[in-house]
Amino acid sequence: MNKLFVFALVALLTVCAWADGLSISQKVDNMLFQGRYANGEIVVKYVEGSFAAQNVDTRSVKNLGNNTFCMKLRGDMKKTLVQLLQDPNVKYAEPNYLYKTMATPNDAKFNQLWGMKKINAPAAWDTKSKGKGVLVAVIDTGINYKHEDLKDNVWVNEAEANGKPGVDDDGNGYVDDIHGMNGINQSGDPADDQSHGSHCSGTIGGTGNNGIGVTGVCWDVDIMGCKFLGADGSGSLEGAILCIDYAVENGAKVLSNSWGGGGFSVALRDAIVRAQKKGVLFVAAAGNSYNGELSYPANYCMATTHNGQTYEGLDNVLAVAASDQNDGKASFSQYSVDAAKSGDMIAAPGTSILSTVLGNDYASYDGTSMATPHVAGAATLVWSNNPSLSAVEVKKLLVNSGDTLEWSSGWWGPKFNVQRLNLNNAVKQSK
Known part of the structure; x- marks a missing residue:
């Protein structure tokens, strides 16, 4: 055998061993x-x-x-x-x-839902598509299920609602989980104590045409509350896994995830894979740290190498970046040029978004957290219009039917194209 070939082969094997040979x-x-x-x-x-x-x-x-x-x-x-x-x-x-919410409250005036107009929602509502029949789970700080603008669109677990108080009537491990669950104390009460989850819920499904407050993307929908983020806006991997599994096992088709941090987790990826196998779409906030990389869990849409092992991107994950009122990238929004090119990222309004909070009140927040429920609501509306679609088909439809925007990857970087949600186009193309 040629000595030069042997030397090159040994060198190659040595490099490979070095690259993958991290010690425990x-x-x-x-x-x-x-x-x-x-x-x-x-x-x-x-x-x-x-x-x-x-x-x-x-x-x-x-x-x-x-x-x-x-x-x-x-x-x-x-x-x-x-x-x-x-x-x-x-x-x-x-x-x-540990994970945290991805919103920043501000004191903007609450005089208009500019985001709904920007995504061409009124035209979509004229098509009679309202969102019923598809269960969407908001995995967050919980849901204010008593809010006058949310209560009619909150999911009701009939087995528990019509069962005996204090009894796990449906045998799913949670007692009296009428509107969802709490992954922090593993109870059946997803009551919000922070407002972030309720704000996201209002963007998805604030009751439409009821003469009060705001209108969500879906006028008539079932929203499940899955709480794992506490009053301080933070939560753990443990709670996130419990929420994802609960939502999937109880019939949710769309998971809205306005949170992130923690880095790559095999356990969290496994939970999303379980959702993938059940045909569930996982919509996730890109992150608010200004940079050109997606935070986790949004970044599970992309292939990655972690501790020497390569994991493929998950096709049921859709990352959401935030756009502003001028269709530019919101200053805080994370993004990924590669994810935009591959159809794994979409943009949606995320600045000065008015929605429901605690009490019967309303407030405007900024964040990719606020962009995410626009997309989760759109996925719900599209699926209700055509239940035969798969999660991957819904994801592709939302991206491909969007309006093309040109964004800059920083003042020093090249420009790239990203699709901003267009609800009317998506609903029309879903038939």
């Missing part, structure tokens, strides 16, 4: 570095049939389903993660990452 300790360091997490808490997935928490010094263990557990540790977090990742019975272990 280095992988754990990467996990701990990439985002905020709950100190002393980890999420672990075991192979089927193995014994959970074996040889792990824990204060408590919570079963998240799918052979996945959230553990509160007594011992050193890094040492425990290294130990678990060496165990052949462990599929993965990672920190219990």
Whole structure:
């Protein structure tokens, strides 16, 4: 054999080994570095049939389903993660990452819903499409299900509503989950204590044509509240997984996710994959950190390499960037040129968006959080107009029917095209 060829082959194998040969300790360091997490808490997935928490010094263990557990540790977090990742019975272990809302309240006047006009919603409403028949889950701080402009469009779990108080009548693990669930305390009450989730809900489905308040993208819809973000606007990986699985298992077709942070999580990606397998569309905020990269979970739409392993992009994830009143990129909005080119990102109005909050009040917020429910509502409306569409088809239709905008990737960067939601086009093309 040619000596030069052998030398080149050895060199290539050495480079490959170096590229993928992160030690377990280095992988754990990467996990701990990439985002905020709950100190002393980890999420672990075991192979089927193995014994959970074996040889792990824990204060408590919570079963998240799918052979996945959230553990509160007594011992050193890094040492425990290294130990678990060496165990052949462990599929993965990672920190219990923390997430936060993606909105910034402001004091703008509440005199118009400019975003609805910008996405050509009035013309879509003239087509009689209103949103009924498709369940949309708002995974967030909860929902103000008593708000006068939301209450008629809040999902009702009939088995619990007509059952016995204090009893898990439908056997889904949550007692009296009439309007959704709370992943923080694992109760059946998704009451909002922050306003962010209620604001998103109003953009999706503020009751239309009732003479009061605002009008959502869908006039007549069922909105499920799934709470995992607390009064401070933050929540954990553990709660996010519980919310996603609950929504999917209870029939939601569209998941609206106006939150992010934490970095790449295998556990969270797994939950979105489970939703993907059930034909569910996962709509996620691009992020508010000004840069040209998507935050997680929006970035799961793109292929990525994490700790030496490559994960393909998920085709049921649609990232949402925020546009302003002039169709420019909102100053705060994250974005991805690659995602815009591949049809995995769309833009929607996200500045001075008026919607429902706590009490019977209304407020204007900014954020990709506010852009996201415009798109989640549009997906719901499109699906109600044509239930035969798949999640991927709904995603492609929303993007392809949008209006083409030219954005700049920073003052130093090149321009690129992004599609801004056009509700009327989407509804028309869904037939």
